[in-house]
Amino acid sequence: xxxxxxxxxxxxxxxxxxxxxxxxxxxxxxxxxxxxxxxxxxxxxxxxxxxxxxxxxxxxxxxxxxxxxxxxxxxxxxxxxxxxxxxxxxxxxxxxxxxxxxxxxxxxxxxxxxx
Amino acid sequence: xxxxxxxxxxxxxxxxxxxxxxxxxxxxxxxxxxxxxxxxxxxxxxxxxxxxxxxxxxxxxxxxxxxxxxxxxxxxxxxxxxxxxxxxxxxxxxxxxxxxxxxxxxxxxxxxxx
Numbered sequence: 212x213x214x215x216x217x218x219x220x221x222x223x224x225x226x227x228x229x230x231x232x233x234x235x236x237x238x239x240x241x242x243x244x245x246x247x248x249x250x251x252x253x254x255x256x257x258x259x260x261x262x263x264x265x266x267x268x269x270x271x272x273x274x275x276x277x278x279x280x281x282x283x284x285x286x287x288x289x290x291x292x293x294x295x296x297x298x299x300x301x302x303x304x305x306x307x308x309x310x311x312x313x314x315x316x317x318x319x320x321x322x323x324x325x326x
Numbered sequence: 327x328x329x330x331x332x333x334x335x336x337x338x339x340x341x342x343x344x345x346x347x348x349x350x351x352x353x354x355x356x357x358x359x360x361x362x363x364x365x366x367x368x369x370x371x372x373x374x375x376x377x378x379x380x381x382x383x384x385x386x387x388x389x390x391x392x393x394x395x396x397x398x399x400x401x402x403x404x405x406x407x408x409x410x411x412x413x414x415x416x417x418x419x420x421x422x423x424x425x426x427x428x429x430x431x432x433x434x435x436x437x438x439x440x
Contacts, residue, residue, distance in 0.1 A: 301369060
């Protein structure tokens with residue numbers, strides 16, 4: 212989707228190294244999310260943000276941290292990558308407000324391989 | 327906690343035949359329900375969503391879904407499947423008020439045979 216981009220699209224990294232994935236949006240949406248997708252597990256929420264500097268954990272947050280210093284960027288960091296973090300990572304945004312949930316718009320994903 | 331079950335991991339349908347993908351949810355209040363489609367190597371695209379009102383909702387690409395509160399279901403249907411519909415389909419549930427995280431099912435892979 213043109214309003215949300217993820218970088219890099221593909222990355223191979225070594226076990227134990229830190230990795231940062233970037234999500235950039237041009238929609239000025241308040242809410243941003245990081246999910247990981249694994250076969251047989253569907254999409255699982257890692258972290259999400261409900262505003263600049265406001266973030267919270269999802270169901271699979273261990274080993275991950277996030278930062279949001281401005282509305283348009285939401286960074287996901289793997290502090291010390293492990294093979295279990297090999298996955299496809301999706302960023303999503305929504306303009307949901309009080310009383311509404313319009314669903315997410317997803318980025319194209321980042322395929323991360325930890326060797 | 328909210329949850330979604332998609333009972334079928336894979337479904338094979340002949341081209342031109344009708345399709346129904348099942349979704350059951352668990353949620354303590356009125357849910358917001360969504361169906362997404364994912365083609366290989368792509369992100370997820372929103373097919374349709376249910377907020378309130380008419381329990382039969384229409385989406386893109388000729389898809390529709392029916393919300394049945396008594397059965398906690400939100401099944402996706404299409405009267406005639408095309409080969410281009412082959413993809414993975416995800417059902418999701420979330421709250422309606424304020425911001426909300428979506429919980430996704432594990433997905434159903436649709437295969438279309440000639």
